[in-house]
Amino acid sequence: MRLIIVDGLDGVGKDTHAQLISYRYEQKDEKVIIRSHPESDNFYGIKAKKALLGKGKINRLKASVFYALDVLRSLRIYYRKPKHDTLIIVRYLMGIAYLPKVSGRLAYKVFEKLVPISDYMFFLDASPEELLKRISRRNETEMFETYDALVEVREKALALAKGWYIIDTALPIEKTFSQIEVILDMLDKKQ
Numbered sequence: 001m002r003l004i005i006v007d008g009l010d011g012v013g014k015d016t017h018a019q020l021i022s023y024r025y026e027q028k029d030e031k032v033i034i035r036s037h038p039e040s041d042n043f044y045g046i047k048a049k050k051a052l053l054g055k056g057k058i059n060r061l062k063a064s065v066f067y068a069l070d071v072l073r074s075l076r077i078y079y080r081k082p083k084h085d086t087l088i089i090v091r092y093l094m095g096i097a098y099l100p101k102v103s104g105r106l107a108y109k110v111f112e113k114l115v116p117i118s119d120y121m122f123f124l125d126a127s128p129e130e131l132l133k134r135i136s137r138r139n140e141t142e143m144f145e146t147y148d149a150l151v152e153v154r155e156k157a158l159a160l161a162k163g164w165y166i167i168d169t170a171l172p173i174e175k176t177f178s179q180i181e182v183i184l185d186m187l188d189k190k191q
Contacts, residue, residue, distance in 0.1 A: 001082040002191070003116055007094040008124035009154055010145050011134035013169045013176070017124060018090045020177050024184065025086045035074040036090035037067060044070040052142040060098070067095045071115070079116060094123065097157035098144055108160050119187050122180060123161040126169045128154060 002025075006018045015036055022032045038048035048066035051059040071092060078087050093115070096107045126134075128150035135145050144153060158166070165183050169176045 001079075001084065002086040002120065002188075003079065003118040004086060004088045004120040004122070005092045005118055006088060006090045006122050006124065007092050007157075007164075008122075008169070009094075009126075009131055009150060009157065010142065011131040012124040012126050013134075013173065014090045014124055016173060017122075017169075017177060017180060018088045020173075021088055021180065021184070022086075024181065030085035031083070032086045032088065033078050033084045034088045034090065035078060037070050037074065037092070037095070039070055039074065042070065042073055044073055052144070053140060064095065064099055067091075068111075071095070075115060094157045094160065097153050097160060101156055104156055105160070119190070120184070121164045122183075123157065123164040123166045124169045124176075125154070125158070125166055130170050 004018075004021060006014045006021070008014050018034050018036065022034055025032050037045065038052070039045035040049065044066045048063050048070055051063035051066060054062075071089070074089065078084075093108060093111055096104050096111060098104070099107055128147055131150050132145075132147060135141065144150070165180075167176060167179055171179075
């Protein structure tokens, strides 16, 4: 089974590109599952989303804990006994970048040992200004969707993304996805 990770900050296009990746493999008659966290099909995902829409340190902690439990639940159900060819996980390890810097680095190292790591790890990136433009088109705003928070979290996430494929999504979707496809082609040939 192929495990593809699509991660990045809010507004960067993770779900859009996950859908494009899914379509690519479905066209090859593969069965694909996408898990985009926080998911709304379980207690942990619902609680994580609710906390993200709140404010304050308690909601920040709740969002982090429930998000992690939601990801672990997805791994237990969809990774351990796969009934599909490709599992795409949207929002995976980089949720840790929302924690304070020191605890975030430590948590990343711990989770990196606990959860499956893949050659197919994409960190989608764009400037905080571009992300705010995209976020402003939505109806609701989460606690981390301010300019200062995006600058801080982006810096931490990029420092953690060593060994990931970092893709600039400021380009049009087609050009961004063509960069991803080149990498997918290369990785698929290695399998």
